[in-house]
Amino acid sequence: MLREEVRQDLLKCDDDRAAGLADRVRDVEDESLATLIVDLDLADTDRDLEELQDVEAALARVREGTYGRCMRCGEPVPFERLNAYPTAKRCRTCQVLQEKTFASKAVPTL
Numbered sequence: 001m002l003r004e005e006v007r008q009d010l011l012k013c014d015d016d017r018a019a020g021l022a023d024r025v026r027d028v029e030d031e032s033l034a035t036l037i038v039d040l041d042l043a044d045t046d047r048d049l050e051e052l053q054d055v056e057a058a059l060a061r062v063r064e065g066t067y068g069r070c071m072r073c074g075e076p077v078p079f080e081r082l083n084a085y086p087t088a089k090r091c092r093t094c095q096v097l098q099e100k101t102f103a104s105k106a107v108p109t110l
C-alpha cells in the first residue's frame with residue numbers, strides 16, 4: 001500500500017524531519033501526508049494525481065537528501081510548515097512569491 005511505502009522510504013532516511021513525518025504517516029487520523037494518501041486510495045481525479053506527483057516528488061527529494069529544503073532559496077523549510085504540508089517544496093516566503101508570480105500571469109523575471 002502506498003502509505004506504507006511512503007513510510008518505509010521516510011524511515012530509511014536519516015533526516016529527523018523525515019523520521020518525524022514517517023510517524024505522522026502512520027497516524028491516519030492526522031491531516032497531513034496520511035490523509036493525503038488515504039484520499040489518493042479513494043479517488044483518482046486529476047487533483048489527486050497532482051497530489052500523488054507532489055508526494056512522489058517529495059519522496060524523490062528524501063532520496064536525494066534535499067527533502068525539507070526550499071527549492072527556490074535552498075533554506076530549510078520550517079518544521080511546522082513541513083508538518084502542515086509534508087510535500088512543501090518551498091519555504092513560506094518563496095511560496096508567497098511563487099503564488100504572486102502566478103497571480104500576475106507569470107511574467108518572466110529575467
Ligand SMILES: [Zn+2]
Pocket residue numbers: 070071072073074075090091092093094095
Ligand atoms: Zn525559500
